[in-house]
Amino acid sequence: MEIEKELNNLGLINFKNVYRNLSVCKLVENSILRGEGNLTLSGALNINTGKYTGRSPKDRYIVDSKEIHNDINWGDTNIAISEENFERLYARLLAYFQNKDIYVFDGFVGADKRYSMSVRFINELSSQNLFVHQLFIRPTKKQLEDFYPDFTVICAPGFKANPETDGTNSEAFVIINIERKLIIIGGTMYCGELKKSIFSVMNYFMPKYGILSMHCSANIGKENDTALFFGLSGTGKTTLSADPERRLIGDDEHGWSEDGIFNFEGGCYAKCINLSKENEPQIWNAIRFGTLIENVVIDGEGREDYADSKYTENTRAAYPIEYIPNAATEGIGSHPKTILFLTADAFGVLPPISKLSKEQAMYHFVSGYTSKIAGTERGIKEPVATFSACYGEPFMLLNPLFYAKMLGEKIEKYNVNVYLVNTGWIKGPYGVGERISLSYTRSMVRAAITGELDNAEYELHPIFNVLMPKKCSNVPEEILNQVNTWNDKQKYYDTAYKLLEKFNNNYKKFHIPEFMKEAASALR
Numbered sequence: 001m002e003i004e005k006e007l008n009n010l011g012l013i014n015f016k017n018v019y020r021n022l023s024v025c026k027l028v029e030n031s032i033l034r035g036e037g038n039l040t041l042s043g044a045l046n047i048n049t050g051k052y053t054g055r056s057p058k059d060r061y062i063v064d065s066k067e068i069h070n071d072i073n074w075g076d077t078n079i080a081i082s083e084e085n086f087e088r089l090y091a092r093l094l095a096y097f098q099n100k101d102i103y104v105f106d107g108f109v110g111a112d113k114r115y116s117m118s119v120r121f122i123n124e125l126s127s128q129n130l131f132v133h134q135l136f137i138r139p140t141k142k143q144l145e146d147f148y149p150d151f152t153v154i155c156a157p158g159f160k161a162n163p164e165t166d167g168t169n170s171e172a173f174v175i176i177n178i179e180r181k182l183i184i185i186g187g188t189m190y191c192g193e194l195k196k197s198i199f200s201v202m203n204y205f206m207p208k209y210g211i212l213s214m215h216c217s218a219n220i221g222k223e224n225d226t227a228l229f230f231g232l233s234g235t236g237k238t239t240l241s242a243d244p245e246r247r248l249i250g251d252d253e254h255g256w257s258e259d260g261i262f263n264f265e266g267g268c269y270a271k272c273i274n275l276s277k278e279n280e281p282q283i284w285n286a287i288r289f290g291t292l293i294e295n296v297v298i299d300g301e302g303r304e305d306y307a308d309s310k311y312t313e314n315t316r317a318a319y320p321i322e323y324i325p326n327a328a329t330e331g332i333g334s335h336p337k338t339i340l341f342l343t344a345d346a347f348g349v350l351p352p353i354s355k356l357s358k359e360q361a362m363y364h365f366v367s368g369y370t371s372k373i374a375g376t377e378r379g380i381k382e383p384v385a386t387f388s389a390c391y392g393e394p395f396m397l398l399n400p401l402f403y404a405k406m407l408g409e410k411i412e413k414y415n416v417n418v419y420l421v422n423t424g425w426i427k428g429p430y431g432v433g434e435r436i437s438l439s440y441t442r443s444m445v446r447a448a449i450t451g452e453l454d455n456a457e458y459e460l461h462p463i464f465n466v467l468m469p470k471k472c473s474n475v476p477e478e479i480l481n482q483v484n485t486w487n488d489k490q491k492y493y494d495t496a497y498k499l500l501e502k503f504n505n506n507y508k509k510f511h512i513p514e515f516m517k518e519a520a521s522a523l524r
Contacts, residue, residue, distance in 0.1 A: 014098040021105055024290045030126040037127050041302045043289030047127050049189035053295050053312035056172050057394050063177040073399045085167035086175055093184055096159040103129035106147045108137040109198055111331025112262035115209060120149035124156040131191040131292050134320050137266035151181045151201060159186040196395055199253050202264055204397040212256040212406040215392025217241035218249040218333055226261050226333040227449050230391040231342030232370045236423045238270055240445055242282045247328040256410055263331035267320045273313050275306040286323035293317045335414040338449045340421050346371040348425035348433045349482055349496040353444040354466035361418040362408045365390060366400050366510055387506040419448045427485040443474040463496045
């Protein structure tokens with residue numbers, strides 16, 4: 001059998017059975033028989049990932065080889081590991097697979113066939129093979145006959161690293177070997193590591209073809225107008241891009257070529273903490289047979305309790321994009337007309353929506369600002385500013401300024417409108433003010449996408465130097481300039497300067513060009 005020979009060439013020998021590109025039914029059946037998970041009342045397969053319920057960024061490494069050394073933005077995000085340590089760990093991983101069943105999924109990443117990459121996933125677990133089957137682009141029978149992988153991912157959650165001998169920080173590891181076109185993952189059952197390791201690889205290779213790789217969602221309207229939504233966790237990226245009046249291209253990862261936007265994936269990986277049918281009906285209805293859900297609390301009757309964060313706040317659902325009604329399953333869109341940077345500002349000082357120049361867009365893209373509440377909400381007084389370059393720093397292998405330069409060039413070339421949208425607090429900071437109404441945010445996003453704000457009258461923010469519209473349909477005028485919502489105006493300005501200082505301190509590490517600094521935050 002050809003697949004067995006190819007596995008042997010990787011060093012995988014003496015395994016039991018090889019299951020290649022099984023159907024969803026078979027993968028679910030095998031997962032249950034092997035005790036990996038159980039069906040819920042909705043028909044989804046629920047698994048518990050144990051100790052690791054999210055990504056482990058300090059356990060992700062890039063093999064430092066001569067071929068790629070000068071390309072990588074080394075540091076706390078892109079941690080180097082030696083070729084010797086990789087080979088030692090890889091040899092032990094191969095030995096671990098002996099006398100075990102192997103699940104193989106051969107598929108693609110990248111909906112534009114000119115730039116797609118063939119990827120082979122080799123899994124210890126049937127449930128994780130179901131995950132990649134649903135998240136990535138599935139091949140036709142003909143494609144499967146002629147398949148040869150550009151990149152291979154080998155994942156064994158049951159295999160653990162030894163930090164003392166393997167040069168890792170813990171038992172878990174995700175190691176990307178670009179020169180060998182190989183990724184190895186162990187010690188963690190969290191499925192997101194499979195998805196994001198490949199995204200990291202795309203962020204390395206796509207720019208070499210002049211394609212901007214982006215951590216964003218995308219949708220398209222009836223007039224063939226594409227919109228991009230950038231934002232970190234909790235900013236509303238998935239919620240706002242799931243618009244019944246527009247078709248979803250993808251919810252997380254895209255490329256921007258000379259011909260337009262294309263989705264990297266064939267599925268969605270949505271958060272489902274506090275999920276309700278009323279607020280997010282598309283995601284709710286997508287959770288059915290064939291969907292994999294992670295760490296969701298299930299009651300005695302098999303019913304999901306999405307409000308229960310017993311295991312983690314990061315509960316997830318993985319399903320193919322065709323589970324979303326009216327999705328753009330071809331995964332292709334036109335050049336974007338509108339880009340929206342989403343931030344949940346807990347300081348309550350950024351305007352609910354503001355228009356950005358090209359330079360400001362580059363600056364905010366590099367900054368990747370949002371804010372989160374430190375620790376638990378009880379007793380917390382100070383919001384914590386969080387900056388993640390390119391709105392996805394953990395997955396960006398190159399210098400963030402490289403991606404920002406590409407973004408600026410495309411904004412200028414295709415005449416794209418860019419807006420900064422604050423989905424966080426108004427009338428004061430967290431603990432004093434309130435979260436802005438989702439209906440208001442939807443109205444502002446709609447106004448930006450439809451072109452209503454193109455000819456609006458604007459005023460300049462005195463601190464952040466961004467343009468704020470004076471009017472927007474279905475949004476109270478007084479909230480469009482945040483200072484109007486604060487009882488203590490001086491406190492507003494004091495808080496705004498405090499946030500500005502955090503922006504300034506963050507961008508110092510990037511050696512950002514002066515023209516970007518001046519455009520983004522000139523003091524007045």
